[in-house]
Amino acid sequence: MDITSWQSQLRKGAAELVVLSLLRQGERYGVELLDKAGGAGGVLSDGTLYPLLTRLEREGKIVARWVMADDARIPRKYYTLSADGEMLVAEMQRTWFEFSAFVTGAIEESAHDRPTAARGRTIPASTG
Amino acid sequence: MDITSWQSQLRKGAAELVVLSLLRQGERYGVELLDKAGGAGGVLSDGTLYPLLTRLEREGKIVARWVMADDARIPRKYYTLSADGEMLVAEMQRTWFEFSAFVTGAIEESAHDRPTAARGRTIPASTG
């Protein structure tokens, strides 16, 4: 696996957390979320975002309304957290801190220690 | 989706990083890796670990040898990083720090700010 596909694995789950966290700041529409979360080092592309928003709405975690803003040419679909979504994002954030602390911990230990060899005889490969 | 399945999504990719990081500390065998990475708040179960190790070996990122240790009843398969693996894990660790900083950043902004509403007219749902 190359590092690029690995990164897209790493993003799994994170998109949901980031989108919900952004909605915690206030009402947002699709392209706005893409701007905030999709840029350099970002975690989101539009082929990921829209199915995600649809799913979260279906699950009742977020609520949508179409808005014809005065400065906008095209109607936008604005999303807000539901009460359910607020609880979910709080729990996800707690989980994230535990999880990232664990991974960072594993990395940082590896920076100090140096390899040691296992004691014992290596078993020769069978010649058959 | 419940929070448990979400956590397993979050783990995608992280298992590889954690295993490679643990191998950076020295030679390890399967069950040992499970002890270090699989416990409470961990990122690894055995059904994940063994296919992962097989893949990493096939890709030449790690090297395995069977060891008949004096204190062990059953042969163990010990893994070490290859030169390729060392380079990979270094790059993955850099990627991880960028990624986790981004996600944590999104979360922390959401803690300060409070919701604001979009200006404009809500478009009534069509009655059809």
Add this chain to the structure above:
DNA sequence: CACGATAGATTGGTATGCAAGGTATTCTCT
């Protein structure tokens, strides 16, 4: 010889990211 512990491995189901492609609207330029 049944049972549990240790150790490694496989299978099948599931969920997600995302490239590629699509629809629709509005504005600009000619």
Add this chain to the structure above:
DNA sequence: AGAGAATACCTTGCATACCAATCTATCGTG
């Protein structure tokens, strides 16, 4: 009017990793 670009939302099909359940094999104990 027509072409093209920008904005905005949406869908399809594929690749891939995680993991519960299950399996094989060895060794020690009762």
